[in-house]
Structures are given as C-alpha cells and as structure tokens.
Amino acid sequence: DAKTTQPPSMDCAEGRAANLPCNHSTISGNEYVYWYRQIHSQGPQYIIHGLKNNETNEMASLIITEDRKSSTLILPHATLRDTAVYYCIVSASSGYSTLTFGKGTMLLVSP
Amino acid sequence: KAGVTQTPRYLIKTRGQQVTLSCSPISGHRSVSWYQQTPGQGLQFLFEYFSETQRNKGNFPGRFSGRQFSNSRSEMNVSTLELGDSALYLCASSLEGGMNTEAFFGQGTRLTVV
Numbered sequence: 001d002a003k004t005t006q007p008p009s010m011d012c013a014e015g016r017a018a019n020l021p022c023n024h025s026t027i028s029g030n031e032y033v034y035w036y037r038q039i040h041s042q043g044p045q046y047i048i049h050g051l052k053n054n055e056t057n058e059m060a061s062l063i064i065t066e067d068r069k070s071s072t073l074i075l076p077h078a079t080l081r082d083t084a085v086y087y088c089i090v091s092a093s094s095g096y097s098t099l100t101f102g103k104g105t106m107l108l109v110s111p
Numbered sequence: 112k113a114g115v116t117q118t119p120r121y122l123i124k125t126r127g128q129q130v131t132l133s134c135s136p137i138s139g140h141r142s143v144s145w146y147q148q149t150p151g152q153g154l155q156f157l158f159e160y161f162s163e164t165q166r167n168k169g170n171f172p173g174r175f176s177g178r179q180f181s182n183s184r185s186e187m188n189v190s191t192l193e194l195g196d197s198a199l200y201l202c203a204s205s206l207e208g209g210m211n212t213e214a215f216f217g218q219g220t221r222l223t224v225v
Contacts, residue, residue: 032211043115043201043216044154051211087154098144098167099203099214101154 004088009106012082018075020105022088025069032091033064034099035073037084037107044087044101047073078109113137115204115217123223129190132220136183136204142166143185144214145177148199157200160185161208189222197224 005023012018024033034049048055048062050071055062061074075082087104116135124130136143145157156169160179177187183204189196199221203214 034213043203043218046213046215049211049213098156098159098169099146099154100156101146103153 004090004102006086006088006102006105008103009108012075012078012107012109014080014109014111015077018078018082018107018109020073020075020086020088020107021070022072023070024088024090027068027090029068033062033068033071034087034089034091035060035062036087036089036099036101037082038087038104039081039084047086049091078107080109080111083107083109115202115215117200117202117217117220119220120218121221121223123225124192125225126192126194128192129188130192130222131186131188132200132202132222134185134187134202134204134217136185136202137215140204140206140215141183142205142208142212142214143179143183144203144205144208145185145187146201146203147171148201148219149197154201157187159208166208192224194224196222198222 032049035047036044038044050062064071085104085106089099118133142161144159146154148154159167163179174190179185199219201219203216205212205214
C-alpha cells in the first residue's frame with residue numbers, strides 16, 4: 001500500500017478555511033485517496049475520496065494534484081466541531097476494503 | 112437509516128479469558144471490517160468479511176478470529192486475553208467493499224484487560 005505523510009498538527013481559526021495537506025508519492029494508478037476524521041473517543045467518520053479529479057461534497061473538497069503525488073482536504077468554513085484527527089489514506093491496491101491508517105493530522109479549530 | 116451498531120460499548124475482562132464482540136452493519140451492507148486502535152499502534156486492520164467469508168486479514172495472532180452471519184452481522188473473538196489486547200475495537204461496514212467505496216464506522220467497543 002502507498003504510504004502517506006501528513007503534518008502531525010495544524011491550527012485553524014473558526015470560520016476560516018482549513019487546508020490539510022497529504023503526500024502520497026508512491027501511489028499506484030488505481031489507488032484511491034480517502035479522507036476520514038476521528039473526533040475524540042468516536043469511530044472514524046468518512047469525509048471524501050477521489051481517484052484523479054477534484055471532488056466536493058457537503059463536508060469538504062478534495063484537491064488531487066495532476067501527478068497524484070499529493071492532495072489537500074479543504075474544510076471551507078471550519079467550526080469548533082471540526083476539531084479532530086484527520087487521516088489521509090490510500091486504498092489497498094488489492095481492491096479489498098482495507099484502510100491503512102497513519103498517524104493523521106490533529107486539527108485544532110479555535111474561536 | 113441506522114448506523115453501525117457495536118455491542119457492548121465497554122467491557123472489562125481478566126487476563127486469560129476470552130471475549131466476543133458484536134457488530135451489526137448498516138442494512139444492505141455486505142462487507143464488515145474490524146480494526147484495533149491503541150495509543151501506541153494507532154488504528155490497525157484486523158480482518159474483513161464479505162458474504163460470510165473472510166476476504167482479507169491483517170497481521171494479528173491466531174487468538175483473534177471472527178465470523179460473519181448470513182444477515183451480515185459479524186462477531187470477533189479474542190481468546191486467551193493479554194494485557195496488550197486492551198484497546199478500542201472498531202467495526203466498519205460498506206456496501207461491497209473494494210477500493211471505490213466508503214466505510215462507515217461504529218462507535219467501537221472499549222476493551223480493558225486487567
């Protein structure tokens with residue numbers, strides 16, 4: 001599985017956009033990029049995923065570079081409830097639904 | 112629709128005992144995966160079941176086992192518990208599994224081994 005690299009922590013002011021980067025330079029052509037987040041003591045929550053094109057849903061936007069070696073998760077208007085650990089994951093190339101979690105980025109949204 | 116339900120939420124067991132955890136996936140989901148989360152190792156994949164068959168397995172000892180029933184509900188069992196098995200055990204369900212699909216996690220079962 002492709003390895004991902006994320007900053008250990010980031011800060012964001014409430015109401016501002018939070019841009020969380022992720023490097024995945026060894027990603028294979030058929031591997032998807034997933035983002036999940038985990039609020040303290042809860043199960044991880046799916047946010048968004050994509051293959052090549054940028055994606056947007058009601059929670060966030062995912063920007064994947066043309067060479068697919070990195071991506072950015074954008075929370076357009078961060079709230080205090082967005083404080084969580086954010087995981088960038090590259091799906092297993094085996095095709096099965098196995099998620100390999102790294103250490104993620106702890107995003108702290110402050111008033 | 113109802114989410115993924117894990118029972119029990121909390122459990123305390125003694126070393127050497129065995130434990131069974133239960134997971135009810137979202138209705139219609141056929142893939143169920145199990146993960147272990149500890150402060151030291153983070154979230155680690157245990158195994159995945161699809162249509163009552165184990166389809167993928169992580170790097171855990173044979174003391175960790177699971178099964179899936181015809182209604183897609185799944186159980187995992189840990190035998191001969193060790194102190195290091197204390198963790199949050201998470202279950203995730205998805206429609207078919209595979210790469211282009213999202214997984215939905217339950218709240219987890221927090222197991223403490225004393």
